[in-house]
Amino acid sequence: MNPTLIDVLRGDTIESRHTGALAIVDASGRVHTAQGDVDRPVFPRSAVKLLQALPLVASGAADAFSLTDEELSLACASHSGEPAHVATAAGVLAKLGLDASALECGTQWPGREPVLRAMAARGDVATPLHNNCSGKHSGFVCVACLMARQAGAEPAEFARGYVAAEHPVMREVSAALSAATGVDVEHAPRGIDGCSIPTFALPLRALALAFARAGTGQGLSDAHAHAARRLRRAVTAAPFMVGGTDRFDTVVMQALGEQLFCKIGAEGVYCAALPALGLGVALKIDDGAARAAETAMAAVAAALLPGLDDAQHRLLAGLHHLTLRNWRGTEVGRLQPAAPLAAALGGVLNPT
Amino acid sequence: MNPTLIDVLRGDTIESRHTGALAIVDASGRVHTAQGDVDRPVFPRSAVKLLQALPLVASGAADAFSLTDEELSLACASHSGEPAHVATAAGVLAKLGLDASALECGTQWPGREPVLRAMAARGDVATPLHNNCSGKHSGFVCVACLMARQAGAEPAEFARGYVAAEHPVMREVSAALSAATGVDVEHAPRGIDGCSIPTFALPLRALALAFARAGTGQGLSDAHAHAARRLRRAVTAAPFMVGGTDRFDTVVMQALGEQLFCKIGAEGVYCAALPALGLGVALKIDDGAARAAETAMAAVAAALLPGLDDAQHRLLAGLHHLTLRNWRGTEVGRLQPAAPLAAALGGVLNPT
Numbered sequence: 001m002n003p004t005l006i007d008v009l010r011g012d013t014i015e016s017r018h019t020g021a022l023a024i025v026d027a028s029g030r031v032h033t034a035q036g037d038v039d040r041p042v043f044p045r046s047a048v049k050l051l052q053a054l055p056l057v058a059s060g061a062a063d064a065f066s067l068t069d070e071e072l073s074l075a076c077a078s079h080s081g082e083p084a085h086v087a088t089a090a091g092v093l094a095k096l097g098l099d100a101s102a103l104e105c106g107t108q109w110p111g112r113e114p115v116l117r118a119m120a121a122r123g124d125v126a127t128p129l130h131n132n133c134s135g136k137h138s139g140f141v142c143v144a145c146l147m148a149r150q151a152g153a154e155p156a157e158f159a160r161g162y163v164a165a166e167h168p169v170m171r172e173v174s175a176a177l178s179a180a181t182g183v184d185v186e187h188a189p190r191g192i193d194g195c196s197i198p199t200f201a202l203p204l205r206a207l208a209l210a211f212a213r214a215g216t217g218q219g220l221s222d223a224h225a226h227a228a229r230r231l232r233r234a235v236t237a238a239p240f241m242v243g244g245t246d247r248f249d250t251v252v253m254q255a256l257g258e259q260l261f262c263k264i265g266a267e268g269v270y271c272a273a274l275p276a277l278g279l280g281v282a283l284k285i286d287d288g289a290a291r292a293a294e295t296a297m298a299a300v301a302a303a304l305l306p307g308l309d310d311a312q313h314r315l316l317a318g319l320h321h322l323t324l325r326n327w328r329g330t331e332v333g334r335l336q337p338a339a340p341l342a343a344a345l346g347g348v349l350n351p352t
Numbered sequence: 353m354n355p356t357l358i359d360v361l362r363g364d365t366i367e368s369r370h371t372g373a374l375a376i377v378d379a380s381g382r383v384h385t386a387q388g389d390v391d392r393p394v395f396p397r398s399a400v401k402l403l404q405a406l407p408l409v410a411s412g413a414a415d416a417f418s419l420t421d422e423e424l425s426l427a428c429a430s431h432s433g434e435p436a437h438v439a440t441a442a443g444v445l446a447k448l449g450l451d452a453s454a455l456e457c458g459t460q461w462p463g464r465e466p467v468l469r470a471m472a473a474r475g476d477v478a479t480p481l482h483n484n485c486s487g488k489h490s491g492f493v494c495v496a497c498l499m500a501r502q503a504g505a506e507p508a509e510f511a512r513g514y515v516a517a518e519h520p521v522m523r524e525v526s527a528a529l530s531a532a533t534g535v536d537v538e539h540a541p542r543g544i545d546g547c548s549i550p551t552f553a554l555p556l557r558a559l560a561l562a563f564a565r566a567g568t569g570q571g572l573s574d575a576h577a578h579a580a581r582r583l584r585r586a587v588t589a590a591p592f593m594v595g596g597t598d599r600f601d602t603v604v605m606q607a608l609g610e611q612l613f614c615k616i617g618a619e620g621v622y623c624a625a626l627p628a629l630g631l632g633v634a635l636k637i638d639d640g641a642a643r644a645a646e647t648a649m650a651a652v653a654a655a656l657l658p659g660l661d662d663a664q665h666r667l668l669a670g671l672h673h674l675t676l677r678n679w680r681g682t683e684v685g686r687l688q689p690a691a692p693l694a695a696a697l698g699g700v701l702n703p704t
Contacts, residue, residue, distance in 0.1 A: 001353045008640060010543035013553050015395050016619050016640035043367050106679025109465055116465060120472035131679055191362035192684045201365050267360070267368050287639035288360060288368035327458025327483055332544045
């Protein structure tokens, strides 16, 4: 059993608990922190979108289609389907002479209540552009179109079926994942992700290593090291695109800039790079809860990042000791790091 | 640590796990099944709405204001804020000469995407009537109005502040909870619920006992036994009111009728009565996940209820082995009872 990482309190009583595992390693694979079973394979889901976008830059597709920082940030995103996200994804496809019909991620209404409400009130209808993965998929289609150009094939026809593991685009994506993590994903447990591409279960230790590498460039090919740097900088320059209004990744990266790249994945996964420290982070909440993954990620950032200013410190404190309010706005409880996580991080986490 | 009750699979790999505890007892307190720690206090939240509604009937308020089955079912509900729920809550308040301003549950937009979308598309704005607890709160206001009538007080003025633990209405509600569970809630850990009333942390063993009593009448006062029977029958007669479109409680009670009363609570709690078997059920998923609480509840019902017809069996099988699909409708995984839960329930659970 993994240790409890996050406690959920109502009043002063623990109401719920989230167990999980956490790996923090450097680019050589040396373990900085390990809590729980960091060798059990977990599906990283969308937490590895930056790694899945490496071929977009490394192939030359990002340059060939003149992708902007906003468009590259969206390629790493699980966005909220807000108008700017939808327009940006549509813009990438327009550069390719394509439209939403090229996307194979499926149609998704935004999951966040105010975004959904605004969309319904406008009379909008969900399309694949609203899918939280539409930016990543637009990036895949970019790679397919460059491959088609090089092969003298018709782009839309070449791109079709790009979500399948054996498609040339997805082979590049899987190869990037294998190279960064040091695990041959061909031999990893495989599932189908929410957006229909393959997802491979990998040890947290290997995922953390991949993000230490993505943050430093060490252990990556020159092309992937350059691509990782460019993608991180794009997300830092356009953090709204990677999430959206009030989204954890957007809010934290807006405040912290290049000190931290972090990305949530479905079912309670977080991956992060702390480039200046040379560290990569990967964590999984056993039960899949996003609320606990975010709280734990905030705790890791607060404990590890040196030289935070007051505003950055307060922002992270409010996220790793998250006040819960009821429908009347009354404070009813909070999420906070449980003792094993606080101890693993040096015990220096305070609510304010 | 509690055992794993529910596994979440992606492909054939366990992606996430939900631990928890389960108590099934009869009206004398004899344990039929116990998994995990059934003596640790847990906040039952909305899973005890039937018990919280006992004073509504026992006080005479339900008769005094001629409440219908729909209205009594709504008093036990965590509803989805659909038009029929909102109209029914407004109708109860109209019988009292009051309106939504009497409710102290706070304003809540419906959490379910299609309901929220339809509401926003209609241009509706959330009010306290849309709060999932508006039926329960309308019931509290009924009790307050009867008390005011008996005391010669002005109803709206008497009702004001009814969510506070020391208000005469809430004292009756707490007394009903103490009587049914056999635990003096005055000495239990206390929190504030999502709808602003007190919630008391109680052992699953005591909660299961309360529902065995509510299902059989044994161990309750005559007034509470009658009230429990009337409320259960009202929910059976009007199951849409207790939840809504595609909601677990509504769907299951529509199919099973008086064989099962079940009610979900926030943070992964379920309580149920199986009157014909004389059993009560209470379970808590440690991490608070509703998906796991529902899957476990379906497993309990399928394993315990005798004489299910084919349609009932298939319905429950589809809920305790729940297929997960992605945005394109592709089957990507499933929720299912983990080995300890399946074993505790006799190992007879099959996916179809």
